[in-house]
Amino acid sequence: MRIPVELAETVAAVVDEGTLDAAARRLHITPSAVSQRIKTLEEQLGRVVLVRSKPARPTEAGTAVVRMARQVALLEHDTLAELGDDSSPDSRTTVPLAVNADSLATWFLEPLARLSAQHPVVFELHRDDQDFTAGLLESGTVMGAVTSRSTPVAGCRVSALGAMRYEAVATPAFAERWMPDPDQPATLAGAPLVDFDRRDDLQTRWLRACGIDEALPTRHYVPASSDFASAVRLGLGWALLPGFQSSSGLDGGELVRLGGPPIDVPLHWQQWNLRSPLLDAIAHEIVAEGRRVLRPLDTGR
Known part of the structure; x- marks a missing residue:
């Protein structure tokens, strides 16, 4: 049995876009043609590959098909680059990646900007907690991920990036109100x-x-990294911030440390274990940047 690449690409397009109509616009065909392609593939495989929900999502079989489509697209890009093909200078390969919010807000975009200037590539970023980004690799949703997981996902390879150190901070006015004894963090028990x-x-x-x-403590929930840091700087509450987001405030007196132990969050880079010059270039830039700006994983507190 063979899986026609065109049919696999159609399933991936539906998963990416969320609906058959949106996938049809991307593929420049009609929605009925998209539906027919999926039906044909399911008949050939004898399995359902797509759950017709909103947004559409792949079944376990569909996940494998989507992974195949992404790998074929990557290999096609590498082959054309090796052949020196420049007939479509505006054509760029889409590379989906997963990253945690704090990395995205601080250091992760710089290596991507360098890569975009050097290679015909566009990035589709999926943001999630570092403890959950590895799941996006397992499902085939992304080709690479910043993750706290050091054990390689099946079919992937892993490189250590470093540790992001977090310290508890607040505004001076907040600390004065809620932590009258600066040597006793326990007095923060009632602070938001x-x-x-x-x-x-x-x-x-x-x-x-x-x-x-x-x-x-009572808790505010602010699910965006830059807004999260702003909430602390505005005195909404205290929190642990990475040095990227707290150092200027600490130096300028807008924030103060609350004591207690810092928390180091280890980060790793995992990506598909394919022989791909493009993926290798992406790994090189991201790993080099991570190791430049993050704390070494073996550094003591």
Whole structure:
């Protein structure tokens, strides 16, 4: 049995765009043609590849087909580059990547900008918590991911990036109000804090390390990295911020450290284990930048 590339690309387009109509516009065919292609593939495989929901999502079989389509597109790009093909200078290969919010807001875009200037590539970024980005690799949604997971995802290879260090900070006025004894972080028990979302456990980990009941503080939820940092700078609550986002405020007196232990979040780069000059170039830039700006993973506190 063979899977026609055109049919696999159609499934990937539907998954990317969310609907058959949107995939049809991308592929420059009619929605009925998209539907027919998917039906043909499902008949050939004897399996359903797409759940017709809104947005459409792949089944387990469909996930494998989408992964195949992305790998074929990548290999096609590398082959054309090797052949020196320049007949379509405006044609760019789409590379989906996953990254955690704090990396995206601080250091991750610089290597992508360099790559975009050097290669005919556009990036589709998926933002998620570093503990969950590896799942996007497993599903074939992305080709590479910044993740806290050091064990390689099946079919992927991993490189250490470094650790992002977080420290508990607040405005001086907030600290004076809620933490009258600057040497006793435990006095913060009644102070409101800021969480990114309900999966964010950094503040909870800090509370536990300081011997504070995690159920005591009230919590704001601000699910955007730059807005999260702004909420702290505006005095909405205290939180742990990476040095990228707190250093200028600390130097300028707009923020103060609250004490307690810093928390280091290890980050790794994982990507499909394919022989691909483009993927290798992406890994080289991202890993080099991560190792330049992040703390070495073996550095003590």
